[in-house]
Amino acid sequence: MRRFLTWGCLVSALGCATAIGQEVSPTPLGDNVRRGHQDAELIRTLKPLSIRGVNSSRPLVGAIRWDAWSGGRVTDEVERTLGPAKYHDRLPWFAKVTGEHQVRIDGSQPGIMEQEIDFAANAGLDYWAFLLYPESDSMSVALKQYLKSPKRRRLNFCVILHNALGVPEAAWPRELARLVSLLKEPGYQRVLGNRPLVFEFQARLGGQFPRQRFAEFRRAAEEAGLKPYCVVMGWNPAADFARESVNGFEAVSAYAFGSDVRTFAELARQVEQAYWQKAAEAKVPLIPLVTTGWDKQPRKDHPVSWEKNQPYHQQPIFPSRAEPQEIASHLERALAFVGKHSDCCPANAVIVYAWNEHDEGGWLAPTWTPSGQANTTRLSAVRDALSHRGASLSSPPETTE
Numbered sequence: 001m002r003r004f005l006t007w008g009c010l011v012s013a014l015g016c017a018t019a020i021g022q023e024v025s026p027t028p029l030g031d032n033v034r035r036g037h038q039d040a041e042l043i044r045t046l047k048p049l050s051i052r053g054v055n056s057s058r059p060l061v062g063a064i065r066w067d068a069w070s071g072g073r074v075t076d077e078v079e080r081t082l083g084p085a086k087y088h089d090r091l092p093w094f095a096k097v098t099g100e101h102q103v104r105i106d107g108s109q110p111g112i113m114e115q116e117i118d119f120a121a122n123a124g125l126d127y128w129a130f131l132l133y134p135e136s137d138s139m140s141v142a143l144k145q146y147l148k149s150p151k152r153r154r155l156n157f158c159v160i161l162h163n164a165l166g167v168p169e170a171a172w173p174r175e176l177a178r179l180v181s182l183l184k185e186p187g188y189q190r191v192l193g194n195r196p197l198v199f200e201f202q203a204r205l206g207g208q209f210p211r212q213r214f215a216e217f218r219r220a221a222e223e224a225g226l227k228p229y230c231v232v233m234g235w236n237p238a239a240d241f242a243r244e245s246v247n248g249f250e251a252v253s254a255y256a257f258g259s260d261v262r263t264f265a266e267l268a269r270q271v272e273q274a275y276w277q278k279a280a281e282a283k284v285p286l287i288p289l290v291t292t293g294w295d296k297q298p299r300k301d302h303p304v305s306w307e308k309n310q311p312y313h314q315q316p317i318f319p320s321r322a323e324p325q326e327i328a329s330h331l332e333r334a335l336a337f338v339g340k341h342s343d344c345c346p347a348n349a350v351i352v353y354a355w356n357e358h359d360e361g362g363w364l365a366p367t368w369t370p371s372g373q374a375n376t377t378r379l380s381a382v383r384d385a386l387s388h389r390g391a392s393l394s395s396p397p398e399t400t401e
Contacts, residue, residue: 058335060191063353066357067130067140067141075105077302077304078105078359079103079104080302090361090363093375095368097370108142108145112145113145116365122383125155127157129158129199132160152187161199161217162200166203166204179217183224192346199232201233202233214248230250232244233254251286256289256294256360257274262317268330271290285345288338290353294318296318300312332385335350363378
């Protein structure tokens, strides 16, 4: 994550049969269908999740998107953090390795967003939560591409209020109008009937949470006939809710959980105890976090400009990399928790850290392999975990394209 406080078919009529791990061709996508053998293998690896029509109301499952992979200064920095060969197996599936310690990452190329949507939807995810940056920021490219994609109906979305709340005063009216317009978009994730789901994480203006701007956002949304369900992502459920409920937040969640334990199993237990159980004990409304890991060693080796002198720079140990089944089991426990604690989980949803926090150690998205075939093992495990639970109440209709 970038802090200033601090993914039906994998090959469709639209194409997306691009060379994974190689330069993605800018030519018409249909021209790439000749790569049928490799892409057919991908389809066998991650078949669409056929669960529609099952009598089930499993919780919504979303994943956080931190979109540092589409060009700009932040992409330059994460190319350095993930440049060393020992980190290449963490790279996004569309990355290109250009040398032993050099990579090129460009997720803005044609067809990548469509395939990402397919990856996520085929695994059974319900929505992505986009960390929201100003409209002109390179970190907003992926959201723009999602909104323009003909495949977006396969996967809902919502936003995490972040740096967009901290724009200069002259830019605020435009950003405010953009925020409200996003909530009106088709496929915006809704909970509790018809309420747009809105997260907030470390939104800052002058080093402080911009209470007035957040109030203006809520008021503008309500004037547009919307009643957003606002969820603050913090660190301590009871304390966060006590502090932020007065600002209009109705629930708590978390973006991630940092730790220096040795194993992913220990990390998952920490999340379940410190976030889930503490919220239940305090009877605080919660959207539970599901973690996929926490290993910032790449940023420790090559510090990024927005995280200077952080404690993890001296951290000797990070949790071990999660096995796909460990992530799936953790997710299943989260779904069971929501079912058991419907009183404190009224939104009937969970949020996964993350879709694409590759250099922080948290990802579900497929990753690069030397063979050129994307590693989809984490999504396969998630698909298997969700398949026997059926569809969520608001799952988008499955397509057959």
